[in-house]
Each structure stands twice: as C-alpha cells, then as structure tokens.
Amino acid sequence: MAEINWEQPYCGEGNNCFRLGTDHEGNAFIAVLGQEDCHLTDSREALQQMIRDIKAGKADHLL
Template sequence: MADINWEEPFCAEGNNCFRVGTDLEGNAYIAVAGQEDTPLTDSREALRSLILEIKAGKADHLL
C-alpha cells in the first residue's frame, strides 16, 4: 500500500468518523476512521469534486 498522509478524523454527529489522505503520487483516499487499511482510492481532483458536491447539498438525500 502507498505511503498515505492521513488527516485528522472528521466526525459528524454520532459516531460517523472519516479520514481523508493523500500520497505523493497524486492519489486521494477516504476511509472510515479505524479502517484505513481499506480506503476508497481516486485522484485528488475526484476527491475534491466529491467534497464540493457534498458541501453543495447534492448528497443530502442519502442521509
């Protein structure tokens, strides 16, 4: 597995904690806190787009 630089966990209301990380090759990772050994992997741009869409409320129907 790549050498991932993980950010501090982000925890929403309740116990939903996620971590975002990046590596030196331009990949981005998102994982449930404590399960960093099985992250979703994509480009930094894809992760950026995902976060912007979530902030814009386009995933509210999933909650």
C-alpha cells in the same frame, strides 16, 4: 504501496467518523476511522469534486 498522509478524522453526528488522505503520487483516499487499511482510492481531482458536491448539498439524500 505508497505512504498515505491521513488528515485528522472528521466525525459527524452519531460518531460516524471518516478520514481523508493523500499520497505523493496524486491519489486521494477516504476511509472509516480505524479501518484505514480498507480505503477507497481515486484522484485528488475526484476527491475535490466530491467535497464540492457535498458542500453544495448534492449528497444530503444519502445522510
């Protein structure tokens, strides 16, 4: 398993904290803070697109 370089946690309102990470093979990861062993994996491009979509308000209905 590749080593994941986790970013500092991002915590929204109500302490819903998650972490983003990447590895040297071009994979991107997202996990709930404290549950990094149970993460979702995708490409960096997919993670970048997800972040762009969130910033554009396309995920507001999920919050």
